[in-house]
Amino acid sequence: MTPEEALARAAEAGIHRLAIPTPFAVGRVNCYLIEDDPLTLVDTGPNSGKALDELQTQLDERGHSIDDLELVILTHQHIDHLGLVEIIVEHSGAEVAALDAAVRRLANFAEDAELDDEFSVQLMLRSGIPENVVIALQSVSRSFRAWGSRAQVTRPLRDGEVLELRDRRLEVMHRPGHSPSDTVFWDAERRILIAADHLLPTISSNPLISRPLDGSNRRTQALVSYIDSLRKTRELPAEIVLPGHGDPVTGHAALIDERLVKTARRKEKILGLVRERPKTGHEIAQELWGNVAVTQAFLTLSEVIGHLDLLLNEGLVREVQDGDVVRYEAR
Numbered sequence: 001m002t003p004e005e006a007l008a009r010a011a012e013a014g015i016h017r018l019a020i021p022t023p024f025a026v027g028r029v030n031c032y033l034i035e036d037d038p039l040t041l042v043d044t045g046p047n048s049g050k051a052l053d054e055l056q057t058q059l060d061e062r063g064h065s066i067d068d069l070e071l072v073i074l075t076h077q078h079i080d081h082l083g084l085v086e087i088i089v090e091h092s093g094a095e096v097a098a099l100d101a102a103v104r105r106l107a108n109f110a111e112d113a114e115l116d117d118e119f120s121v122q123l124m125l126r127s128g129i130p131e132n133v134v135i136a137l138q139s140v141s142r143s144f145r146a147w148g149s150r151a152q153v154t155r156p157l158r159d160g161e162v163l164e165l166r167d168r169r170l171e172v173m174h175r176p177g178h179s180p181s182d183t184v185f186w187d188a189e190r191r192i193l194i195a196a197d198h199l200l201p202t203i204s205s206n207p208l209i210s211r212p213l214d215g216s217n218r219r220t221q222a223l224v225s226y227i228d229s230l231r232k233t234r235e236l237p238a239e240i241v242l243p244g245h246g247d248p249v250t251g252h253a254a255l256i257d258e259r260l261v262k263t264a265r266r267k268e269k270i271l272g273l274v275r276e277r278p279k280t281g282h283e284i285a286q287e288l289w290g291n292v293a294v295t296q297a298f299l300t301l302s303e304v305i306g307h308l309d310l311l312l313n314e315g316l317v318r319e320v321q322d323g324d325v326v327r328y329e330a331r
């Protein structure tokens, strides 16, 4: 099945991709309109006039308007996916559905974003990222916040529950990793999985290090949970996976295998680097990718720390405190 055929099949099932522009490097974000009762939108796009205009235009093309929306489903906490939610609710009075464990987090967007930044700053400094880079990244992150929004969830979803629309049943599956709140929606009858950023066709989903949904400051082992989540998704007999960016995925098991192989290889490579001498997360990231753009520094660090978590859990490396930074040492 080509991506075009997959999109056509989804459309026959009443699911239409609305690709909404974002100001971010990732490009457009996919929202999905489900023509059912209630009229449902999965994800909203970022909080910008341009995104709102495009959303309105693309809904118009299908004979709907923002005011008609009755349910907004949020797949995860990232701002490119939920920034327009408050505006949509203002216009339409739509219900907002999201994972129950994410409700507090979504309601406290501004406060949590601030705490996330502090958490990231500490993590980056401990990992040996130079202070000027950390400060630059913090101001980038602050400026990005305007594209986000708080969200008042009126329909909390439990992991494993079934969200019933008139014509379909969507099984709610919590699949943390890319973010702690990643949730996918499985239509077993049509074998369609709405996966958002949990599985992307051309880029691997960054398992971003973040604070857990309980609001504490513990660090999540993002890549460890992501691998666990991917393995679960691999078992689904999906024919079409609808991602948060790019074209539909039709061979999800092969794609997941590819991602897992790549992770195993990178883990070995990082172990090799650590065996040379104890290194900080930043040093390892630099050896792998050189000096990346400031905005990429947290992504690459998340990748490195994710793989180091795997090695830590396997007892192959350990963390040693060295002044203000943490180094990883082979055991």
Ligand SMILES: [Zn+2]
Pocket (backbone or CB within 6 Å): 076, 078, 178, 179, 197
């Ligand atoms: Zn995301």
